[in-house]
Amino acid sequence: MAYSEKVIDHYNKPRNVGAFGSSKEVATRKDIGVGIVGAPECGDVMQLQIKVSDSGVIEDAKFKCFGCGSAIASSSLATEWIKGKSLDQAMGIKNTQIVEELSLPPVKIHCSVLAEDSIRTAIADYKKKNGLLAEATEGAAH
Amino acid sequence: MTLKFPIYMDHAATTRTDPRVVEAMLPYFTEKFGNSASRNHKFGWEAEDGVEHAREQAAQLIGADAKEIIWTSGSTESNNLAIKGAAHMYARAAEGQRGRGHIITAAHEHKAVLDPCKRLIGEGFDVTFLTPPPDGVITRAMVEGALREDTILVSIMWANNEIGTINEVSEIGALCHERGVIFHTDATQWVGKMPTNVDADNIDLLSWSGHKIYGPKGVGALYVRRRKPRVRLEAILDGGGHERGMRSGTLNVTGIVGFGMACELCQKEMEGERERLFKLRRLLETELMSRLEGVQINGHFDRRLPHLTNMSFGFVEGESLLMGIKDIACSSGSACTSASLEPSYVLKSLGVGDELAHSSLRLSLGRWSSEEEVRYAIDGIEKAVNHLRTMSPLWDLHKEGIDISKIQWQAH
Numbered sequence: 001m002a003y004s005e006k007v008i009d010h011y012n013k014p015r016n017v018g019a020f021g022s023s024k025e026v027a028t029r030k031d032i033g034v035g036i037v038g039a040p041e042c043g044d045v046m047q048l049q050i051k052v053s054d055s056g057v058i059e060d061a062k063f064k065c066f067g068c069g070s071a072i073a074s075s076s077l078a079t080e081w082i083k084g085k086s087l088d089q090a091m092g093i094k095n096t097q098i099v100e101e102l103s104l105p106p107v108k109i110h111c112s113v114l115a116e117d118s119i120r121t122a123i124a125d126y127k128k129k130n131g132l133l134a135e136a137t138e139g140a141a142h
Numbered sequence: 143m144t145l146k147f148p149i150y151m152d153h154a155a156t157t158r159t160d161p162r163v164v165e166a167m168l169p170y171f172t173e174k175f176g177n178s179a180s181r182n183h184k185f186g187w188e189a190e191d192g193v194e195h196a197r198e199q200a201a202q203l204i205g206a207d208a209k210e211i212i213w214t215s216g217s218t219e220s221n222n223l224a225i226k227g228a229a230h231m232y233a234r235a236a237e238g239q240r241g242r243g244h245i246i247t248a249a250h251e252h253k254a255v256l257d258p259c260k261r262l263i264g265e266g267f268d269v270t271f272l273t274p275p276p277d278g279v280i281t282r283a284m285v286e287g288a289l290r291e292d293t294i295l296v297s298i299m300w301a302n303n304e305i306g307t308i309n310e311v312s313e314i315g316a317l318c319h320e321r322g323v324i325f326h327t328d329a330t331q332w333v334g335k336m337p338t339n340v341d342a343d344n345i346d347l348l349s350w351s352g353h354k355i356y357g358p359k360g361v362g363a364l365y366v367r368r369r370k371p372r373v374r375l376e377a378i379l380d381g382g383g384h385e386r387g388m389r390s391g392t393l394n395v396t397g398i399v400g401f402g403m404a405c406e407l408c409q410k411e412m413e414g415e416r417e418r419l420f421k422l423r424r425l426l427e428t429e430l431m432s433r434l435e436g437v438q439i440n441g442h443f444d445r446r447l448p449h450l451t452n453m454s455f456g457f458v459e460g461e462s463l464l465m466g467i468k469d470i471a472c473s474s475g476s477a478c479t480s481a482s483l484e485p486s487y488v489l490k491s492l493g494v495g496d497e498l499a500h501s502s503l504r505l506s507l508g509r510w511s512s513e514e515e516v517r518y519a520i521d522g523i524e525k526a527v528n529h530l531r532t533m534s535p536l537w538d539l540h541k542e543g544i545d546i547s548k549i550q551w552q553a554h
């Protein structure tokens with residue numbers, strides 16, 4: 001399967017790889033929202049962490065990804081796009097935009113869906129920690 | 143020697159045609175181009191001589207008589223002819239009825255065996271698909287446990303194409319002969335690489351293919367036993383009655399000549415080649431296992447083809463791994479490398495676990511594989527696995543001491 005140049009670029013030079021601490025540490029930090037989506041037996045797991053400022057802006061984002069090249073590129077791209085955005089703006093990112101930017105073929109659309117899910121799940125986690133959701137939709141809990 | 147890229151490590155998928163094979167084929171395109179069935183001129187006789195010489199070469203490789211070789215288009219056709227042909231010939235009841243007979247095969251066979259068997263179910267036959275044990279080896283005892291009074295055919299591959307595990311073929315053959323059941327083996331990955339004798343190994347029907355043994359694509363053979371027992375098959379293709387009525391159609395003379403030459407070369411070079419490739423594979427496996435943690439070899443450790451390895455690199459997804467080793471041509475059991483989005487059914491059937499199936503890589507060495515290539519692959523795989531692990535959330539969890547199988551994932 002041929003990859004687009006953009007996918008290859010994200011694969012070789014992934015943006016914002018990392019985490020703001022161990023899974024235990026980030027679980028207790030109120031300024032951080034964590035989204036883990038997917039499952040190992042499905043062949044992709046994305047972990048997105050967002051660091052949110054007091055004014056509700058995503059100051060920083062980090063990702064980790066177990067998955068194919070398109071999954072890695074989708075999550076890497078997601079971190080680039082959400083940085084500097086407000087939570088509402090970030091919620092507006094659609095998987096179709098990711099598909100377009102990375103020229104993903106139809107069989108890889110699920111990678112972009114997963115990236116969108118990871119953004120939503122991370123934001124929900126942040127809101128839940130900060131009491132901004134009445135009954136937050138459950139993210140990928142461990 | 144300088145390395146040529148990409149490096150080919152996918153010999154279980156297909157092989158380069160040996161230049162000596164090509165050379166043997168060439169005259170049959172432009173000079174000896176006759177139809178081997180033309181009985182009344184030189185062109186026909188030359189073509190027929192080529193075909194019959196190839197039949198001898200093929201028969202010799204497996205210890206058979208030339209009369210027992212039927213030419214086909216490859217292993218897919220050989221398997222179809224063997225399985226459907228035997229089932230129809232030895233059916234216990236007429237078409238349209240049920241209870242036409244019982245067939246035994248295994249869940250990790252190639253699709254070219256599984257799908258003909260599934261079609262036969264629709265035609266009133268019963269099929270048992272044996273579940274392989276975690277080491278992937280089908281034993282005589284497993285087949286014995288599944289035999290029934292109405293079993294007419296057993297089809298068990300010699301060596302598995304994804305993991306290289308070697309089934310108890312001669313033992314299963316002996317069992318079938320004791321019970322009067324026809325025994326077919328898909329030997330596509332075995333013949334030409336490992337010594338084969340259809341008499342000593344108790345085989346009735348054996349499939350193999352040119353392109354896996356440094357011959358051309360689109361040509362294969364089916365061995366059909368003629369004595370003790372005499373095996374009969376119902377043809378699939380109706381037509382001019384070529385190949386003793388079992389496979390009609392003008393013979394692929396060039397392909398067959400190449401197939402014969404490929405068999406002869408394999409027979410001559412097999413001994414030294416096996417040993418050489420085994421050493422290279424051992425180098426590959428021991429280096430990778432010592433440099434990286436969380437690596438697993440899939441399938442029985444000893445009962446495996448010497449030139450093939452199937453390894454899972456934990457916490458790393460197979461397709462992304464292939465992307466990281468672009469200059470090494472090999473394959474993965476990951477879902478993403480198939481159209482189906484399902485990981486390898488072979489690894490799944492062994493109970494390897496979907497996650498490790500997604501992390502698997504199959505590397506298969508061959509005639510031109512060198513130690514330099516293997517060393518290059520070791521370095522490349524090590525680097526790619528480490529690169530991907532720095533990105534892998536599963537690797538982090540593993541490092542934190544969390545068992546990822548205990549986590550409740552949100553599957554999609």
Ligand SMILES: Cc1ncc(COP(=O)(O)O)c(C=O)c1O
Pocket residue numbers: 154155215216217218219252254299302303328330331351352360362
């Ligand atoms: C075990 C096995 N059986 C059958 C086949 C099909 O062979 P062919 O491509 O010659 O039809 C293959 C090759 O893909 C194989 O590995």
